[in-house]
Amino acid sequence: MSTRPRRPAPATPAPGKVALPDLAGQKAEGVPIAMVTAYDAPSGQAAAEAGVDIILVGDSAAMTVLGHDSTMPITLDEMIVLTAAATRGASRAERAPLVIADMPFMSFQPSDRDAIVAAGRFVKEAGADAVKVEGAGPTLERIRAIGGAGIPVMGHLGLTPQSATQLGGFKAQGRTADAALQLVEDAILVQEAGAFALVLECVPAEIAGAITERLRIPTIGIGAGNRTDGQVLVWHDLLGLGAGSSPRFVERYADLHRASVDALGRYVADVRSRAFPEARHTYAIADDELAAFQAGLAAAAL
Numbered sequence: 001m002s003t004r005p006r007r008p009a010p011a012t013p014a015p016g017k018v019a020l021p022d023l024a025g026q027k028a029e030g031v032p033i034a035m036v037t038a039y040d041a042p043s044g045q046a047a048a049e050a051g052v053d054i055i056l057v058g059d060s061a062a063m064t065v066l067g068h069d070s071t072m073p074i075t076l077d078e079m080i081v082l083t084a085a086a087t088r089g090a091s092r093a094e095r096a097p098l099v100i101a102d103m104p105f106m107s108f109q110p111s112d113r114d115a116i117v118a119a120g121r122f123v124k125e126a127g128a129d130a131v132k133v134e135g136a137g138p139t140l141e142r143i144r145a146i147g148g149a150g151i152p153v154m155g156h157l158g159l160t161p162q163s164a165t166q167l168g169g170f171k172a173q174g175r176t177a178d179a180a181l182q183l184v185e186d187a188i189l190v191q192e193a194g195a196f197a198l199v200l201e202c203v204p205a206e207i208a209g210a211i212t213e214r215l216r217i218p219t220i221g222i223g224a225g226n227r228t229d230g231q232v233l234v235w236h237d238l239l240g241l242g243a244g245s246s247p248r249f250v251e252r253y254a255d256l257h258r259a260s261v262d263a264l265g266r267y268v269a270d271v272r273s274r275a276f277p278e279a280r281h282t283y284a285i286a287d288d289e290l291a292a293f294q295a296g297l298a299a300a301a302l
């Protein structure tokens with residue numbers, strides 16, 4: 001268990017823009033890092049106004065926004081559009097979070113060059129501050145390459161959805177001593193490759209805690225217990241925007257799917273009954289103009 005003292009986050013975060021040293025400072029001071037996914041301008045702005053430290057434009061957008069069954073199909077171009085929108089929204093807040101773009105499947109795996117070009121597009125075209133890549137092994141070289149091009153990289157270990165088939169499905173990772181030791185070794189390698197932070201997904205709390213204590217860089221957990229340096233949740237899970245059930249590690253802070261269906265149902269009823277729109281929703285025309293219009297209609301036999 002971590003022996004680092006934990007200090008509560010300041011009630012009013014400092015204005016400005018979150019930068020990498022701020023995150024390192026939060027780890028050093030034991031102030032947990034709050035990260036959430038966002039995929040468009042309104043979600044980017046709301047996350048920023050709520051005081052999150054990091055927005056991740058996750059490739060989970062493939063499932064939450066685009067309706068795919070996995071993260072694999074989303075393209076680099078689609079991710080760039082979503083990232084640019086989230087960045088614009090986030091920049092409207094008094095304190096703009098760090099925006100990290102998730103590098104989609106096959107945007108970085110083929111070669112260092114592909115990885116640098118794709119990461120560069122996120123920075124130049126979408127205004128991202130950093131990118132995230134999944135895995136260790138061959139990914140380590142990509143982390144070094146992207147970092148070497150001057151673009152900060154976040155790592156991601158544990159359940160890495162882009163390799164879910166190899167991992168035997170969407171299952172918790174690091175649940176045997178050997179697998180847990182491998183995770184610790186991989187985490188250190190990701191740090192040494194130059195990553196500035198590491199997401200740990202679906203890993204036992206004890207293992208995530210052991211990794212967190214051994215790394216200089218902050219760890220951000222999702223389904224990884226309470227001993228990481230920060231937490232991340234997916235926007236749609238956190239706000240209850242999905243119609244189905246959520247994974248066990250999700251806390252739903254709202255039920256916006258239900259609220260949306262209820263509101264839309266009232267709208268449909270009002271349209272059908274002509275209760276909407278009312279006079280206050282309607283533009284006026286002066287009486288003399290209306291009279292002239294009607295005379296015009298009659299004169300033109302329209």
Ligand code: KIV
Pocket residue numbers: 037056057058059060061102156199201222232234
């Ligand atoms: O794509 C995503 O949303 C993610 C988070 C779950 C960390 O990678």
